[in-house]
Amino acid sequence: SQQGEEDPQALSIQEGENATMNCSYKTSINNLQWYRQNSGRGLVHLILIRSNEREKHSGRLRVTLDTSKKSSSLLITASRAADTASYFCAISSGSARQLTFGSGTQLTVLP
Amino acid sequence: NAGVMQNPRHLVRRRGQEARLRCSPMKGHSHVYWYRQLPEEGLKFMVYLQKENIIDESGMPKERFSAEFPKEGPSILRIQQVVRGDSAAYFCASSPPARSTDTQYFGPGTRLTVL
Numbered sequence: 001s002q003q004g005e006e007d008p009q010a011l012s013i014q015e016g017e018n019a020t021m022n023c024s025y026k027t028s029i030n031n032l033q034w035y036r037q038n039s040g041r042g043l044v045h046l047i048l049i050r051s052n053e054r055e056k057h058s059g060r061l062r063v064t065l066d067t068s069k070k071s072s073s074l075l076i077t078a079s080r081a082a083d084t085a086s087y088f089c090a091i092s093s094g095s096a097r098q099l100t101f102g103s104g105t106q107l108t109v110l111p
Numbered sequence: 112n113a114g115v116m117q118n119p120r121h122l123v124r125r126r127g128q129e130a131r132l133r134c135s136p137m138k139g140h141s142h143v144y145w146y147r148q149l150p151e152e153g154l155k156f157m158v159y160l161q162k163e164n165i166i167d168e169s170g171m172p173k174e175r176f177s178a179e180f181p182k183e184g185p186s187i188l189r190i191q192q193v194v195r196g197d198s199a200a201y202f203c204a205s206s207p208p209a210r211s212t213d214t215q216y217f218g219p220g221t222r223l224t225v226l
Contacts, residue, residue, distance in 0.1 A: 030213060031213055033213070033214065035217075040222075041219060041220075042115075042202060042217045042218055042219040042220050043154070043202065043204075043217040044217075045214050045215070045216065045217075048213065048214055088153055088154070090154075092213040096159075096167065097142065097144075097159055097166075097167075097206070097213065098144055098156040098159050098167060098170070099144075099154075099156065099213075099215060100156065101146075101153035101154040101155070102153050103152055103153045104152075104153050
């Protein structure tokens, strides 16, 4: 399976702290994407990093990609209670256009 | 620019009934994807369609499930003779024709409950 696997499954931090989530996968990829899902809602696209990129920033988000280790990390700095959500990595590989999602990390930011 | 729209947002069916889920992609998007999410799990790909064509249905169960994306109107995911195991959130996503970006834009989902 080329499914991404997130680590940890659940993470609880205090407001203002940084949150780091990891994603590992098994096959070569075109790109890796991170999505956020609030409880009972749809997915919101956060950031896409291509296979030839190593790091990308967007506001308080920082994503790294290590293709040699087949892993990616999502860092959320200065977390807020509103960041509480599930975070999923999704990979695009080969000629297929569909995404393969991991099982997600449930982040809880305590006020 | 309206996002991806799905309806209904919640659908309750009894075992044996049919469920019809609708998805209208973002304006200008001609690629539609359906995913299913079971509780506490990630999304699982079901089917990828372009207008009037099924491109990849490798994630679709062989029986009772079908999908279409007609020339006019929304994409439809149809589940016949629903069973309790079909209870899940069904998400539709769309993307533009060009492969310059693989970003998919998701709708709010339809939560199907089978009694």
